[in-house]
Amino acid sequence: MQVGLIGLGIMGAPMARNLLRAGFDVTVATRTPGKAEKFAAENSSLGNVKAAGTPAEVAAASEVIVTMVTDSPDVVAVAQGEDGVFSAAKPNSIIIDMSTISPQVTRELAGEARQRGLYWLDAPVSGGEKGAIEGTLTIMVGGDEEALERARPVLAAMGKRITHFGPAGTGQSAKLCNQIMTSVNLLAVCEALTFGAKAGLDLATLHQALTGGAANSWALEVLGKKMIERDFKPAFMVRLQQKDLRLVMGAANANHTPLPAASLAHQLLAIVEAEGRGDDGTQSLLRVFERMAGLEKE
Numbered sequence: 001m002q003v004g005l006i007g008l009g010i011m012g013a014p015m016a017r018n019l020l021r022a023g024f025d026v027t028v029a030t031r032t033p034g035k036a037e038k039f040a041a042e043n044s045s046l047g048n049v050k051a052a053g054t055p056a057e058v059a060a061a062s063e064v065i066v067t068m069v070t071d072s073p074d075v076v077a078v079a080q081g082e083d084g085v086f087s088a089a090k091p092n093s094i095i096i097d098m099s100t101i102s103p104q105v106t107r108e109l110a111g112e113a114r115q116r117g118l119y120w121l122d123a124p125v126s127g128g129e130k131g132a133i134e135g136t137l138t139i140m141v142g143g144d145e146e147a148l149e150r151a152r153p154v155l156a157a158m159g160k161r162i163t164h165f166g167p168a169g170t171g172q173s174a175k176l177c178n179q180i181m182t183s184v185n186l187l188a189v190c191e192a193l194t195f196g197a198k199a200g201l202d203l204a205t206l207h208q209a210l211t212g213g214a215a216n217s218w219a220l221e222v223l224g225k226k227m228i229e230r231d232f233k234p235a236f237m238v239r240l241q242q243k244d245l246r247l248v249m250g251a252a253n254a255n256h257t258p259l260p261a262a263s264l265a266h267q268l269l270a271i272v273e274a275e276g277r278g279d280d281g282t283q284s285l286l287r288v289f290e291r292m293a294g295l296e297k298e
Helices: 012-021 035-042 055-060 072-080 103-115 129-134 145-156 169-197 202-210 218-228 239-255 260-274 284-291
Strands: 002-004 025-029 050-051 064-067 094-097 117-123 135-141 159-168
Touching: 002 055, 002 135, 002 202, 012 025, 012 129, 025 035, 025 055, 025 145, 035 050, 035 145, 055 064, 064 072, 064 145, 072 103, 072 135, 094 103, 094 145, 103 239, 117 145, 117 169, 129 135, 135 145, 135 169, 145 159, 159 169, 159 239, 169 239, 169 260, 169 284, 202 260, 218 284, 239 260, 239 284
Parallel strands: 002 025, 002 064, 025 050, 064 094, 094 117, 135 159
Antiparallel strands: 117 135
16 A cells, blocks of 8 residues: 655654554655655665655555644645645545644545545544654544545554544544643643642652552653653643644634633643743643742752
């Protein structure tokens, strides 16, 4: 099967490598000049990989086209823009958007794809950079079930838990549920570690204890450890979490769903952005709690 992948960022590059390791012929493209060519040269030992200059070139060479870009406008540009996927995709091709974008925009793109004789699956992921590297992403899928079954070997090369939720847009809605929980869990970890520090507890010992009990979560295990080690490098950037939370709030407003805890996380992360730390990892939120508690650290 010929597979294309558009977007070679923190997530897209390791996902493309896993497709190569699974034996797929892969054509890659990205918006950064020279990046696709560099990727192809550096990963030629993994399998048959080619660089393309535009999304249209990727689509023309592929039966399954994967997109992994930042936001709704980026996906729209990749699909509908000049030299976009829609302009060159062959009939019955499957487009799998693994970005996190608006469910409504997804439904609109899926409708246009259908009119063109194409299939559109929304398949956003959870698991972060680590999951992308290890090929263990959780993948939440909306769209045609038959197309999903055809594309399942491609998805299985990148993730371990693949769940179909229903028609177009439902995968994105499921991902937004994930982002609500990750943001609120992040809030809880920051609050608990700040409280522990003020109480004079050794945070490494506290982390060891809490990860063995009912309070455990991915946020505590992974991000809590980074917080204690003062490692604020991004696995998932604050500005991207904020983009996802804006999507959450937009969808919640549209269907009149109150989200008080997620709203608080969104506002507190805005403080991190206002300080110019939007490219930090989300665990950088700890610094806001520390300052509120009078714990001045770097």
